[in-house]
Amino acid sequence: MKLRKFKAKERSRGDITARADDAFKSANYAEYMVDLKVQGKYKTQRILLILLYVVVSLGIVGLMAALTLPWLVALVPVAVWILWFFTWPFVSRSYYYTVDASYFTIVKVYGGKKEADFVKVKISEAEMIAPKNEEYAAYAHAHADAVVYEAVSSFDAGDIYFMTFVNEEGKNAVVFFEATQQLLKALKYYNSKAVVMTNTLR
Secondary structure, eight states, X not given: OOOOOOOGGGXXXXXXXXXXXXXXXXXXXXXXXXXXXXXHHHXXXXXXXXXXXXXXXXXXXXXXXXXXXXXXXXXXXXXXXXXXXXXXXXXXXXXXXXXXXXXXXXXXXETTTEEEEEEEEEGGGOSEEEESSTTTHHHHTSOTTOEEEEESSOTTSSSEEEEEEEOTTSOEXXXXXXOOHXXXXXXXXXXXXXXXXXXXXX
């Protein structure tokens, strides 16, 4: 699946960015981007990476002292930068949602640049699209063996919705995401029976 490239830096969190083509002019198109909140396991991963950068720096300094090669100190910023370039994007993640041409697509974005496919659902085939609350919780967990996709900044965030569907492997699946009014309207256009509309904060 070839995805439309975008410049993540041009989008602030929660913005639905206007574009001068037909897709963005359509009421049936929506996009939204959320950054993964730094907490829990994700926070631990960041701390461990920072510790790794410190260890590498101290290792080079120690090698410099042991070999009496003062020029090695020049390798510290270079080595740390290379390590940071290849590792930090994996602890700097976002989720980018689009509703376009009858599909709901979510990609993971690493470091604001690298994209990786995550979820793609034909909206008309979704079984239910509803808020994650007590009223609809049973529907979100109706299938105990369902494949779960988490595409939210945090489960403490507001306006969390879920979509139940059958994935490409033929398995029951549920994806959690953060909804906006534009996103819900676009989803409802393609599957009015499945979408439960609510007033969202965005």
